[in-house]
Amino acid sequence: MANTIDPITLEVLWNRLISVVNEQQVTLMRTAFSTIVRESQDLACGVFDTRGSMIAQSLTGTPGHINAMATGVLHFLQAYPPETLEPGDVLITNDPWQTAGQINDMTILTPVFKGERVIGYFASTCHSPDIGGRIFSAEAREVFEEGLRIPITKLFLRHEPNHELFKLIRA
Numbered sequence: 078m079a080n081t082i083d084p085i086t087l088e089v090l091w092n093r094l095i096s097v098v099n100e101q102q103v104t105l106m107r108t109a110f111s112t113i114v115r116e117s118q119d120l121a122c123g124v125f126d127t128r129g130s131m132i133a134q135s136l137t138g139t140p141g142h143i144n145a146m147a148t149g150v151l152h153f154l155q156a157y158p159p160e161t162l163e164p165g166d167v168l169i170t171n172d173p174w175q176t177a178g179q180i181n182d183m184t185i186l187t188p189v190f191k192g193e194r195v196i197g198y199f200a201s202t203c204h205s206p207d208i209g210g211r212i213f214s215a216e217a218r219e220v221f222e223e224g225l226r227i228p229i230t231k232l233f234l235r236h237e238p239n240h241e242l243f244k245l246i247r248a
Contacts, residue, residue: 094133098122101199102135111206120203121146127195129154142177142202146184149176150200153186156229159195162188165236170229177202180223185232 082090102122106115113119121142122135129150134143152175153168168186170176176184184202188195208224225246231239 091133094124095136098124098133098135098199101201102138105201105203109203111204113206114203120201122201123147123199125150125198125200127159127197129198132197142182145177145182146200146202149184149202150186150198152176153184153198153200153229157231159188162195163235164188164190164193165233166231167233168229169227169232169242171205171208171225171227172229173223173226175229180208180226181205183227 099122102118102120105120105122106118109115109120111119118137119139119142121138123131123143123146124133125131131147131150134147149170152172153170157166157168166188169183171180171183173179173182176182181204182202183205184200186198186200189197189199227242227246230242232242233239
């Protein structure tokens with residue numbers, strides 16, 4: 078027999094979930110170094126189930142980022158299946174073929190654990206004003222001119238920064 082939930086409880090839970098994703102977006106906007114993220118909301122935030130399907134998204138944000146993030150999460154799960162992740166791991170990429178379409182758009186995926194088991198993911202995509210490219214990305218003839226391309230990799234490992242990746246990004 079399937080579990081049922083009454084409509085009022087469902088609505089309360091749904092509003093709570095949307096509030097959490099909206100808070101995720103507000104926090105990202107408040108802490109962003111990028112003016113375009115703070116002022117133009119050039120970002121997207123969402124929560125995903127264990128299969129990589131988007132459950133909810135923030136109420137505002139860029140449609141291009143929202144759609145790209147919704148499909149891009151599947152690439153993260155292919156690169157790092159749930160059983161390869163540990164509490165405190167955080168994944169990152171700006172691969173334009175797997176997420177938002179340009180090197181300047183960073184996507185970060187954070188698994189959510191209950192005990193040792195992944196029960197979902199939070200993700201965000203936002204515009205980074207400078208990723209070390211030679212010229213503006215729209216004028217580039219090759220993706221290599223746009224800047225540093227970060228494949229899907231761990232930004233944090235068990236709550237600790239991936240120092241090798243940080244050295245590469247800062248170089």
